[in-house]
Amino acid sequence: MSREEQLRKRAKELLAGKEVVMVLGYRAGRRPGTATPAFITRPEDADSLVFDDRCGANLAAYLPRVKHLGKIAVVAKGCDSRSIVTLLKEKQLDRNQLVILGVGCDGVKEQGRLSDSCATCAYPNPVVCDEMVGDKVAERESAADPLAEFEKLAPEERWQALAEEVSRCIRCYACRQVCPNCYCPTCFVDAGSPQWVGKTTAGSDNMMFHLMRAMHMAGRCVECGACSRGCPMGIDLMKFNRKVAKTVKDRFGAVAGLNPDEPPALAAFDPNDKQEFIR
Amino acid sequence: MTQRIVTAADLDKLVAGWAKSGAVYAPVEVKDWTEFRRIVSLAETDLTRVNTKLSARGLLFPHCETMFRFEASRPDKAQEADEPETQVVLGVRSCDAAGIAVLDKFFSGQGETDTYYQRRRDRTTLVGLSCHAPADTCFCSAVGGSPTGTRGLDLLLTDLGGRYLAEPLTDKGAALVKDMPEASASDLAKKAELADRAEAAITERIDTRKLKGLLDTADGNPIWEELSLPCVNCGACTFVCPTCHCFDITDETRKGKGARIRVWDTCQSCTYSQHASGHNPRLAPSARFRNRTMDKFRYTVDQVGEVSCVGCGRCIRECPAGIDICETVERLMLALVK
Numbered sequence: 001m002s003r004e005e006q007l008r009k010r011a012k013e014l015l016a017g018k019e020v021v022m023v024l025g026y027r028a029g030r031r032p033g034t035a036t037p038a039f040i041t042r043p044e045d046a047d048s049l050v051f052d053d054r055c056g057a058n059l060a061a062y063l064p065r066v067k068h069l070g071k072i073a074v075v076a077k078g079c080d081s082r083s084i085v086t087l088l089k090e091k092q093l094d095r096n097q098l099v100i101l102g103v104g105c106d107g108v109k110e111q112g113r114l115s116d117s118c119a120t121c122a123y124p125n126p127v128v129c130d131e132m133v134g135d136k137v138a139e140r141e142s143a144a145d146p147l148a149e150f151e152k153l154a155p156e157e158r159w160q161a162l163a164e165e166v167s168r169c170i171r172c173y174a175c176r177q178v179c180p181n182c183y184c185p186t187c188f189v190d191a192g193s194p195q196w197v198g199k200t201t202a203g204s205d206n207m208m209f210h211l212m213r214a215m216h217m218a219g220r221c222v223e224c225g226a227c228s229r230g231c232p233m234g235i236d237l238m239k240f241n242r243k244v245a246k247t248v249k250d251r252f253g254a255v256a257g258l259n260p261d262e263p264p265a266l267a268a269f270d271p272n273d274k275q276e277f278i279r
Numbered sequence: 280m281t282q283r284i285v286t287a288a289d290l291d292k293l294v295a296g297w298a299k300s301g302a303v304y305a306p307v308e309v310k311d312w313t314e315f316r317r318i319v320s321l322a323e324t325d326l327t328r329v330n331t332k333l334s335a336r337g338l339l340f341p342h343c344e345t346m347f348r349f350e351a352s353r354p355d356k357a358q359e360a361d362e363p364e365t366q367v368v369l370g371v372r373s374c375d376a377a378g379i380a381v382l383d384k385f386f387s388g389q390g391e392t393d394t395y396y397q398r399r400r401d402r403t404t405l406v407g408l409s410c411h412a413p414a415d416t417c418f419c420s421a422v423g424g425s426p427t428g429t430r431g432l433d434l435l436l437t438d439l440g441g442r443y444l445a446e447p448l449t450d451k452g453a454a455l456v457k458d459m460p461e462a463s464a465s466d467l468a469k470k471a472e473l474a475d476r477a478e479a480a481i482t483e484r485i486d487t488r489k490l491k492g493l494l495d496t497a498d499g500n501p502i503w504e505e506l507s508l509p510c511v512n513c514g515a516c517t518f519v520c521p522t523c524h525c526f527d528i529t530d531e532t533r534k535g536k537g538a539r540i541r542v543w544d545t546c547q548s549c550t551y552s553q554h555a556s557g558h559n560p561r562l563a564p565s566a567r568f569r570n571r572t573m574d575k576f577r578y579t580v581d582q583v584g585e586v587s588c589v590g591c592g593r594c595i596r597e598c599p600a601g602i603d604i605c606e607t608v609e610r611l612m613l614a615l616v617k
Contacts, residue, residue: 029601029603029606030603030605030606031415031416031595031603032415034601034603035601036509036600036601036602036603037508037509037600037601038509039505039508039509057599057600057601061511062508062509065564066508111311168309170333170342170514170518170543171514171542171543172513172514172515172517172518172545173513173514173548174511174513174514174515174599176513177511177512177513177599178511178513178599178600190548190549190550192550195529198529198531199527199529199540199542200342200343200529200531200540200542201342201343201542202343226599229599230513230515230599231599232332232515232518232519232597232599233332234310234311234312
């Protein structure tokens with residue numbers, strides 16, 4: 001039985017047995033090479049489920065939005081599972097109300113080529129799941145450090161590189177909306193009183209938005225790359241997020257989304273944390 | 280009006296001439312797509328791609344536009360923003376030009392005229408470029424357009440291979456190419472052949488005429504909840520859309536000096552419908568999704584007499600959740616006809 005057949009079979013069983021109210025997975029899009037999140041509630045619809053390299057959306061982002069319905073089964077790649085861990089840590093999800101259907105992932109495609117984030121993915125298999133659908137995939141040889149070029153730059157050049165990326169931003173907030181970490185009822189950028197960030201795409205407004213967003217990702221971003229893939233303007237948002245994730249790892253020895261029992265890196269204090277930046 | 284022939288060399292000279300007396304915008308390669316950018320020479324352009332990343336709407340209705348400047352200490356002394364330059368926009372696809380014709384109705388066709396839009400529009404000449412190879416996301420002909428449509432344009436160019444057939448549609452357009460030689464019957468035949476081929480390449484069909492009547496009574500239908508589930512309520516579809524025209528007005532003040540600025544807004548944002556009281560009538564994500572679909576195929580039919588989707592396919596291409604407006608329409612039809 002192929003992985004897809006197994007997935008459909010399990011989805012049918014879970015729904016028919018009323019173990020879950022919904023299976024959150026992917027189905028094929030209308031056009032070749034596309035897939036879209038699927039919200040299956042009837043066993044007979046489970047045959048539309050697919051899983052392959054078109055399935056780039058991080059489904060964890062949808063869990064806070066559908067959790068009120070009841071127990072949900074969710075198809076989770078390595079990155080999705082790490083986002084679920086982050087959400088569990090932050091008390092946004094109840095583990096008992098989830099059935100995690102793990103899938104090994106060989107990386108997702110973006111316009112026909114491997115997504116940048118997938119090229120450097122260290123966790124292609126789910127870090128937490130209730131059952132695997134299909135086999136685990138082989139760990140990938142890690143590609144060259146994607147930050148190497150960026151870190152070689154002088155501070156002004158780094159700023160320039162980031163400024164060039166965000167100059168294309170149209171403030172549609174697709175990056176925020178596809179991100180499992182962005183579940184705040186009111187985002188700082190939407191606050192009007194006081195207004196923290198200007199609404200224009202000119203001057204420093206775009207940079208303020210992206211820097212503040214990157215800071216909010218510290219110790220939480222699992223580097224799934226959904227923001228970069230989702231950006232209609234092709235902004236490499238992972239430039240920000242990778243750098244922040246690396247800094248958190250260097251400073252606090254913490255990698256996001258691996259252990260639900262570990263406190264969030266920036267919400268915990270340890271006397272052994274490096275303190276020299278404060279002096 | 281007399282159809283003419285413009286060789287690539289002539290177009291190069293024309294562009295250089297236009298650039299001397301005003302701004303010229305055309306598709307320019309950026310990363311692996313094209314965007315409208317200011318040019319001074321034809322060599323900077325890439326006229327071969329099907330659609331620019333963003334539509335041409337931003338050249339008439341900019342993402343951020345200063346309405347006036349002020350000093351907080353002198354509220355009686357507002358200073359008007361600078362008048363816009365004259366501009367020629369080269370390489371506008373027919374779908375985008377049709378989108379501008381729809382924007383014209385919103386901004387100046389309903390009794391009131393939006394000064395900021397209209398003064399740009401009056402100073403703008405739109406030079407279209409026939410579409411020979413539509414993308415798989417294109418469906419202009421399903422919503423009343425055509426890959427070689429002329430609506431909204433001043434002049435339509437059709438690439439006949441190193442030379443362009445130039446069809447003037449307005450006096451402004453005719454003036455741009457008045458010194459060029461007349462086109463021959465074989466040039467016109469070649470264009471007709473290319474137009475037929477492009478038309479045939481678009482296979483997407485959606486029936487938007489019946490849809491309007493069905494949507495009129497579809498407000499509370501549970502199909503909206505189902506259709507909207509994948510939607511993350513970002514504004515990508517609305518910002519890349521050639522006809523979306525909502526804006527927000529904000530005062531930006533620093534150290535006592537400020538400007539009143541209008542910026543693109545999106546009905547997909549929860550702040551869009553937020554009342555001053557805190558009440559939000561469109562808080563549910565499904566209600567926001569419904570609004571955009573209703574707006575495209577129902578509300579604007581009531582307001583300006585036509586659907587406000589021109590079939591450019593940008594929302595399909597850029598949706599981070601893979602939502603396809605053609606599929607949305609198809610599923611709506613199925614659900615509402617019952």
